[in-house]
Amino acid sequence: MRSVRPSVLPILVPIVLALLAVGGTAFLGDGAYAQEARVAFVDSEKIVDGYNRINEVRASYQADVKAWNDEAQGRKREIDLLESELEKQGPGLSDEKLREKEQDYQKKVSEYESFVQSIWGPNGLVVQRNEEVLRPVIKRIQTIVGEIAEERGLNLILDAADGNILYADPSLDLTAEVIQRLNGTDQ
Known part of the structure; x- marks a missing residue:
């Protein structure tokens, strides 16, 4: 079979x-x-x-996503700047100062990754906000379909x-x- x-x-x-x-x-x-x-x-x-009114709903959602994108890009630029400084200044720094800068760099990378995950991860703010703005629209559609x-x-x-x-x-x-x-x- x-x-x-x-x-x-x-x-x-x-x-x-x-x-x-x-x-x-x-x-x-x-x-x-x-x-x-x-x-x-x-x-x-x-x-x-x-x-x-879907354009209003989408505009609200997209404004939030843009703000999160802008913040992520700002954090990424800061990391890139720290990395560039480390490459340029690294050889001339004392071991203690180099270790301090590397720790600062690693901390910023970790914070950035956590931020990105909290925004775009499976349960991130993007998913939550999308559900939040669409929930009333979907509920209204379901109500109207039920009435019909x-x-x-x-x-x-x-x-x-x-x-x-x-x-x-x-x-x-x-x-x-x-x-x-x-x-x-x-x-």
Whole structure:
């Protein structure tokens, strides 16, 4: 028996789930739990890009990232200057003074690396700030999608942005309506 290649699984799982959702009544039969699946989809990337206030959100985030970049560059210049001084002055310095300058240099390098990690590391400030500025936007999108689902009696809304929808009738696309409502609530 051949096994399914692991690289195919990320594609197959959403397809199988969508097929089960759409054709769920065939598997559930005529029992009390049988219900016709009502499905639609959105493209979350288009929704975010279509949000009128996204540029404000991005500008706030980018200003913080620029400030962190500027600080990192300043620290790096300071390290480069210390390194240059060490190379030029090193041979003429006493052992004690050379050791002192090398320790200062190593301390600055260590501080710089810690700073870079605290900003751009896996749990750094860049990741935290991105989540912070996008969280309210995502929450509003989810609320609007939920309202539309309730109004239309939908029980499943998929996201086309991740590319896991192979085919869907364009009439099932709620993206434009979500964008319209999202921008309408800001006016």
